[in-house]
Amino acid sequence: MVKKIKNLKEFSLSNDRFEGANLMCPGCSHNIIVREVLNATNDPVIVATATGCLEVCTAVYPKTSWDVSWIHIGFENAAVAAATVSAAYEVMKRKGKLPPATQKMVDEGREPKIVAFAGDGGTYDIGFQSLSGAFERGHNFMYVCLDNEVYANTGGQRSSSTPIGASTTTSPAGSVSYGEKMQKKSMVEIMADHGAPYVAQVSPSKWKDLVKKVQKGFEVYGPVYINAQSACTTEWKHAPEDTIEVSDLGVESCVWPLYEIINERDEHGIIYSTKLNITYRPKKKIPVEEYLAAQPRFRHLFKPENRHIIDLWQKAVDARWEYLQRREEAGV
Amino acid sequence: MAKDMKHIDIEEIQKLGWDELIPGAALFSFREPVEDVVEVPMEERPYAPTNSHEWQVGDWRVEKPVYNRDLCIDCQFCWVFCPDMSILSRDKKMIGVIYEHCKGCGICVEVCPTNPKSLLMFPEHMDNDEALKRWPQKEEKKKD
Amino acid sequence: MAKKFELNEIEVWDGNMAAAQALRQADVDIVAAYPITPSTPIVQNYSKFLADGYVDGEFIMVESEHSAMSGCVAASAAGVRAATATSSQGFALMVEVLYQASGMRLPIVLTVVNRALAAPLNVNGDHSDMYLGRDAGWINLCSYNPQEAYDLTLMAFRIGEDLRVRLPVMVHQDGFLCSHTAQNVRPLQDEEAREFVGEFKAVNSMLDVSDPVTHGVQTEEDWHFEHKARQHHDMMSSFDVIREVFGEFKERTGREYDLVYTYKMDDADVAIVALGTTVESARVAADQMREKGVKAGVVSFRVLRPFPFNEIVDALGDVKAIAAMDRSAPGGTFGMLFNELGAALMAKGKRPILLNYIYGLGGRDTTINMLREVYEQLNECAQAGEAKYPLQQFIGLRGPKLSFY
Numbered sequence: 001m002v003k004k005i006k007n008l009k010e011f012s013l014s015n016d017r018f019e020g021a022n023l024m025c026p027g028c029s030h031n032i033i034v035r036e037v038l039n040a041t042n043d044p045v046i047v048a049t050a051t052g053c054l055e056v057c058t059a060v061y062p063k064t065s066w067d068v069s070w071i072h073i074g075f076e077n078a079a080v081a082a083a084t085v086s087a088a089y090e091v092m093k094r095k096g097k098l099p100p101a102t103q104k105m106v107d108e109g110r111e112p113k114i115v116a117f118a119g120d121g122g123t124y125d126i127g128f129q130s131l132s133g134a135f136e137r138g139h140n141f142m143y144v145c146l147d148n149e150v151y152a153n154t155g156g157q158r159s160s161s162t163p164i165g166a167s168t169t170t171s172p173a174g175s176v177s178y179g180e181k182m183q184k185k186s187m188v189e190i191m192a193d194h195g196a197p198y199v200a201q202v203s204p205s206k207w208k209d210l211v212k213k214v215q216k217g218f219e220v221y222g223p224v225y226i227n228a229q230s231a232c233t234t235e236w237k238h239a240p241e242d243t244i245e246v247s248d249l250g251v252e253s254c255v256w257p258l259y260e261i262i263n264e265r266d267e268h269g270i271i272y273s274t275k276l277n278i279t280y281r282p283k284k285k286i287p288v289e290e291y292l293a294a295q296p297r298f299r300h301l302f303k304p305e306n307r308h309i310i311d312l313w314q315k316a317v318d319a320r321w322e323y324l325q326r327r328e329e330a331g332v
Numbered sequence: 333m334a335k336d337m338k339h340i341d342i343e344e345i346q347k348l349g350w351d352e353l354i355p356g357a358a359l360f361s362f363r364e365p366v367e368d369v370v371e372v373p374m375e376e377r378p379y380a381p382t383n384s385h386e387w388q389v390g391d392w393r394v395e396k397p398v399y400n401r402d403l404c405i406d407c408q409f410c411w412v413f414c415p416d417m418s419i420l421s422r423d424k425k426m427i428g429v430i431y432e433h434c435k436g437c438g439i440c441v442e443v444c445p446t447n448p449k450s451l452l453m454f455p456e457h458m459d460n461d462e463a464l465k466r467w468p469q470k471e472e473k474k475k476d
Numbered sequence: 477m478a479k480k481f482e483l484n485e486i487e488v489w490d491g492n493m494a495a496a497q498a499l500r501q502a503d504v505d506i507v508a509a510y511p512i513t514p515s516t517p518i519v520q521n522y523s524k525f526l527a528d529g530y531v532d533g534e535f536i537m538v539e540s541e542h543s544a545m546s547g548c549v550a551a552s553a554a555g556v557r558a559a560t561a562t563s564s565q566g567f568a569l570m571v572e573v574l575y576q577a578s579g580m581r582l583p584i585v586l587t588v589v590n591r592a593l594a595a596p597l598n599v600n601g602d603h604s605d606m607y608l609g610r611d612a613g614w615i616n617l618c619s620y621n622p623q624e625a626y627d628l629t630l631m632a633f634r635i636g637e638d639l640r641v642r643l644p645v646m647v648h649q650d651g652f653l654c655s656h657t658a659q660n661v662r663p664l665q666d667e668e669a670r671e672f673v674g675e676f677k678a679v680n681s682m683l684d685v686s687d688p689v690t691h692g693v694q695t696e697e698d699w700h701f702e703h704k705a706r707q708h709h710d711m712m713s714s715f716d717v718i719r720e721v722f723g724e725f726k727e728r729t730g731r732e733y734d735l736v737y738t739y740k741m742d743d744a745d746v747a748i749v750a751l752g753t754t755v756e757s758a759r760v761a762a763d764q765m766r767e768k769g770v771k772a773g774v775v776s777f778r779v780l781r782p783f784p785f786n787e788i789v790d791a792l793g794d795v796k797a798i799a800a801m802d803r804s805a806p807g808g809t810f811g812m813l814f815n816e817l818g819a820a821l822m823a824k825g826k827r828p829i830l831l832n833y834i835y836g837l838g839g840r841d842t843t844i845n846m847l848r849e850v851y852e853q854l855n856e857c858a859q860a861g862e863a864k865y866p867l868q869q870f871i872g873l874r875g876p877k878l879s880f881y
Contacts, residue, residue, distance in 0.1 A: 009424040012408040015373050020417040020433025021387040027437035031415035042370045044685035048550065058384070061699045062337070062345050064359040064690035065384040067369055067377070069682035071553050072692035073576050077546035080538060084508060084547035088554035089683055091505045091534045099555075099678075101367055101686030112685055130546065133539030207412050233437075241438030244413050350705035355642050356581030357693050357703050358680045365686035 001109050002215055003042045011211065014039035022065035023057035027240025029230035029247065030054050030117075030146045032204040037115060037144055037226075040214040044068070044105050044112040046085055050078035050122030053153045054146060075122055079131040082116035083139035083223075089114065090140070113218050114141040119230075120161035121151045124185050135194040135223045142217050142224040145187065148232035156235040160185045164316075165309040166297045168235070173300035178309050183316060191225035192261040195271055198222075200260035200279075203229040205247035209258050209279050216260070229256045237296035249291040252282045254321040255313075259328075276327040285321070288314045338363045342381040373422070385433075389416075393436030395453040398463040399428050404450035410440035426450075447471055478503070478532040480666050481525070489661040491654035494622040495561065495587040495647070496521035498629035500530055501669035502585070505556035505676065508536040508547030512566035513599045514651040515589035519561060533557075541566035545573035545586075552582035553691045555681025557633070559584060563651060564591035567605040571612065577644045578613030579707065580691055583636035584644040586614070587629055590752065591651040592838040600839020601651030603751055603803040606780075607812050613707060615645040615714060616780040620737075620755045623661045625649040627731055630664070633673045634721045641714045642679065643707075648780075650752040652839065664729070672728060711782050718779060735784040736791045737776040740766065744773030746854035747792060749813055750801040751776060754835075754842055758801075761847035770855045783816065789824045792817075796858035797829040799850045803836045810868055829857045832868040840872050 005011045017038050024031050030053060038045055045068045049055045055072045058065040073081050089112060092098045098106065105112070118127055123145040131143060150168055151157040158171040163184045167173035171180040192199040197220040202210040210228070217224035231238065231246045238246050250256035258280035264273040289310055292298040301309050335352040337345060338360050363378040379385045406426050411419040418434040420427040429440075429451075441451045447470050454463040481500065489497065496518045499507065509519045525531045538544050544560045551558035562570060567588060577584050593604040610616060617632060619625040625647060632645035649655055664672065680689045695703060715735065722733040739759050741747065746765075748758045758774040765772035775791050777784065792798060800818075802811025809815065814832035821828065833850055836842045850871070857864050866879035 008408045008412055009406065012411045012421045012424055015370050016417045017369055018417065019383060019385040020430060021384040021389045022416075023389070024415065026392065026415070026435035027439055028415050032413055035415075035417065036412070046554075046682055046685070056694050059359065059690050059693040061357055061693045061695040061703075062342075062359060062382050063384040063387060064361060064382060064693070066690055067361045067383070067688055069685070069688045070690045071550060071682060073546050073549050073580075074572060077543060077573070080508075080543040080546045081550040084506060084536065084550040085554045085682060087534045087536055087547075088506055088551045088556045092556060092683060095505075095532065099681060099684035099686070101365060102683055104367075105685060112683075129539060130543050133543055136539070137536065204413070239438075241442045243415075243437070243439055244443055348702070350702040350709070353702055353706045354680075355706060355710060356579070356680070356691070357695060357699075359690040359693055361688040361690070365684075367686050369688075 001043060002219065003040065005211055008207070011039065011207070017045065017067040019065040019067060023060060024053060025234050025240070027233040027243045028053070029148070029204050029232065029243055033144065033146055033228045033230060034117065036204060036207055036210050037214050038068070040211045041113055041218055043110040043218070044102070046112050046114050048072070048078050048081035048085060048116045050116070050118035050127055051075035052119040052122055054117055054119070056153060076126040077130045078116040078118040078122055078127060079134040079143055082114050082141040082143065083134035083137065086114040086139045086141045116141060116143045117146060118143070119152070120145060120147045120149055121159045124160045124187055132194065135191060135196055135225070138222050140221050140223070142214070142226060144226045144228055146228055146230045148230040148235065149184070150232060150235045152232050152235045161187070165301050165306070165313065167300060178301060178306045188225070188227050188261065192263065192274070195263055196223045196225055197263055197265070198260065199225045201227045201256070201258055203247050203251050203256055203258060205244045206251060206258060206280055213260055213279070235297065238294055242294065246294050249286065249294050251280060253286045253288050253291040253317065254282065255288055255291050255317050257321060257324055259324055274332055276324065276332065278324055278328050288317050337382055338380045340381065342386065345381055388432035389435055390431050390433070393434065393456050395436050395438070396431065396456050397429050397434065397436070397438065397440050397451045398454050398460050399426070400450045400464060400467055403446050403448060405446055407445060409443040409445060410451055413439050413443050415439065479529045481530050483663050483665060486660050486662055488658050489622050489626070490656050490658045491622040491625045491649045492517035492589065492656065493521055494626035494661050495629050495649065496525070497663060498626050499559050499587070500525045501664065501666055502557065502559070502630060502633050502673045503532060503670055504559045505533040506536065506547065506551035506558045507533065507560060508538050508544045508551065508558070509560045510538055510541045510544045510562070510566060512541065512563050514591055514601070514655045515561045515563040515587065517655070518587060518589070541569040542573060545570040545577065548584045549573060549577050549580065549582055552577070552584050553580065554683050555678030557676040559586070561587040561589070563589045564593055564605050568593060568608060571609060574609055574612040574614060576692070579703070581642045581707070582644060583642055585629065585632045585636060586644065586646045587625070588646050588648045589651050589655040590648055598838040601653055602837050602839065604805060606648050606751070607804040609646065610781055610812070613643070613711065614781065615643055615711065617645060617647045618751055618777055618780055619647060619649045619654065620753055620776070621654060622657070622659045625654060626661055626663060627725065627729070627733070630669055630673060631721050631725055635714065635718055637677060638717045639677065639679070641710065641717050643711055643714065648752070653753040662729070668728070672725070714782055715784070733778055735779045736787040737778050738791045739774040741773035741775060741791055741793060741795070743771050744793070744795050745771040745858050746797045746851055747773045747775050747795045748799045748801055748847065748850060749775045749817060751803065754801060754803065757842060757844055758847050761844050761851060764844065764848060765851045770851060772851045785820050788817065789820050789826060792821070792826070792828070795828055797831070797854040799831050799833050799854055801833045801835055801850070805837055806834055829863050831857070831863065831865060834868065834870045835872055842872060846872055
């Protein structure tokens with residue numbers, strides 16, 4: 001059942017199912033994203049979480065910060081965990097053996113929503129196989145990648161989501177290195193190419209866009225992938241109060257474009273239409289340099305010998321923005 | 333025998349021996365079933381002692397956000413961007429800060445659009461009434 | 477509702493079919509599995525049952541064994557019955573999640589068709605995978621033939637799901653020698669089997685949206701030890717439940733199981749302790765030795781974990797010489813059976829001669845003659861009252877004799 005959220009005042013009527021006094025860093029985006037996702041629906045939610053910041057800070061015995069059922073198994077298996085909980089739900093529903101309180105919800109048209117949360121390490125890297133498998137099998141669940149572009153929980157090592165030029169503890173900038181050498185992996189397109197009915201990229205700073213996409217995701221049947229920008233005060237090294245501002249800089253510079261890809265299938269499951277929609281267009285695209293300058297993980301790029309990386313960044317962002325626009329225009 | 337961790341107090345939980353633990357280290361959110369949790373505001377929820385809601389992280393702060401009702405327009409930016417469920421809003425109105433759960437990140441202050449701001453950071457030890465007395469005046473917009 | 481599978485009083489099944497039929501009859505809600513030789517036919521048979529309408533649950537063909545066990549963990553935490561099958565490399569890939577299953581106290585059933593671990597890659601049977609996972613906190617049941625693989629798989633659900641236990645259970649059978657060897661099996665009819673296994677009892681189900689539960693928490697030095705202690709305690713206390721389930725199964729079928737298996741041990745002077753199909757070969761060898769006047773017996777673990785400390789020492793009685801036969805590369809020490817038997821015997825004040833034989837690695841044939849030779853050596857030691865042979869010997873190996881100590 002879609003929750004009506006016309007504006008922020010209406011959204012603020014939500015009663016959170018994620019609790020305070022968890023141990024996440026002050027100013028952490030992960031929490032903001034989790035809140036926005038859970039509050040996007042009034043249906044029951046069941047959560048699986050990969051090992052990572054969110055997991056180690058919200059279920060430290062003997063405390064849980066979850067008012068929904070929650071499971072953590074390992075680093076690389078949040079997708080299969082959520083997918084199998086979804087399958088277990090469907091089996092029990094079919095057999096008429098759901099717990100009474102759950103059956104009552106289902107009778108009211110409020111089916112539980114199964115959501116996996118994982119960081120970019122658990123998604124782009126170690127959890128990719130499990131994620132790919134679960135999407136290929138078509139389970140009905142939503143996978144939200146909390147993408148802070150680094151292994152933040154273990155002290156800031158690079159992942160395949162770390163963007164070029166970022167200084168991490170395993171790709172540190174030094175006298176002969178500008179930091180990370182590889183471009184970030186294009187996870188959204190990769191997941192869309194699995195044929196998932198709905199895939200989107202979101203930022204917590206654009207809450208309405210995020211909530212709308214999560215609601216769309218909850219409305220389709222099948223695996224849904226949401227790539228959420230998660231500014232990390234600890235590893236991006238910006239001040240905790242700047243989390244939303246840094247996120248906004250990412251969106252306004254098109255470093256973090258907000259868009260969705262919808263794969264529509266006919267009754268035989270054949271995809272007959274793939275559409276990419278850009279859901280937010282900055283009024284004035286700001287230079288990438290402003291985004292980079294706001295984060296000390298890129299500070300070394302402003303040295304003369306590294307300036308070419310900033311130019312490279314701008315080129316890459318422009319090319320990608322151009323690509324997204326062309327896809328949108330072409331309706332593919 | 334495993335203790336009923338839903339119904340003992342947290343001091344007792346902290347002292348549990350191995351023989352009193354729930355197998356598999358499961359934790360519970362509530363003392364008793366809550367049929368439809370989204371309909372129940374936090375002040376009415378039967379939180380289990382193992383719910384982090386019952387704990388506090390306020391001592392992480394060195395500065396605290398102080399709320400000025402007189403200036404607030406109830407836009408709810410602070411509510412939506414608070415990472416710690418620490419902005420108390422009811423019936424579309426901002427009520428105040430939950431200091432037990434606020435870690436003092438300052439996002440609420442940054443996103444507050446009023447002029448002067450309706451939320452400002454003050455030293456942790458300062459009395460809120462004192463902080464309200466020291467509230468700054470409206471800032472003139474700088475011309476480019 | 478699943479269709480009833482018409483079964484004859486006696487079916488001719490190999491170990492894989494026996495295990496697959498037991499999974500079908502147990503009405504498993506979620507089987508998440510990945511194929512691997514030699515356990516693949518379990519997965520294939522189960523798929524065929526599903527395709528023909530004999531399975532009511534969900535069968536998820538995942539992309540790896542890691543996901544197979546992860547899926548079982550999630551399903552079990554969701555409050556439904558979950559099971560899978562694997563071997564060797566697949567088992568090795570599951571290991572991380574095996575510990576999570578037992579630590580989270582989820583009564584998953586895993587049928588393991590034992591196979592060697594690479595390198596070199598090898599599809600044939602030995603017990604390397606069993607040894608790799610033996611300390612993962614699972615109850616380990618061992619079968620020697622298809623009938624036992626069937627019986628123990630059914631019983632595994634009852635044991636693991638008992639509210640006094642709530643631990644995952646592995647049922648081992650030898651790759652090929654059991655898994656691919658068709659023998660007579662007397663199955664229970666579907667309704668009998670279903671009645672014996674019973675309904676799954678959900679504990680702290682994630683699917684109850686009115687009573688949210690958190691599974692898979694973080695603990696550090698202040699809590700981890702207590703949780704592991706509780707887990708160990710409950711495993712050590714599971715003997716009673718295992719005996720009860722064995723007893724009830726005997727009442728229904730007449731087939732008797734005990735924590736430790738013995739053959740002609742009442743008056744034995746020498747004994748082979750082995751696992752898997754070797755137990756059956758050793759029985760034949762023991763009989764032949766007895767014709768020659770050597771009082772030979774066989775002992776095996778029906779339950780390897782929890783370790784039946786008292787029962788294994790009692791089973792060995794006052795035997796004079798024992799061969800601990802390990803079918804797994806020992807990796808720089810004695811074999812597991814030698815070490816664990818040696819410790820148990822010593823702790824109970826027994827000092828028989830104990831020799832370690834490493835045999836049958838990677839599916840190398842173990843013949844009756846080889847086992848007779850083991851008995852001959854034991855007999856010689858028993859008569860001399862001392863070890864006349866090296867403490868560790870590799871047998872059935874080409875090249876110069878390999879032995880230590």
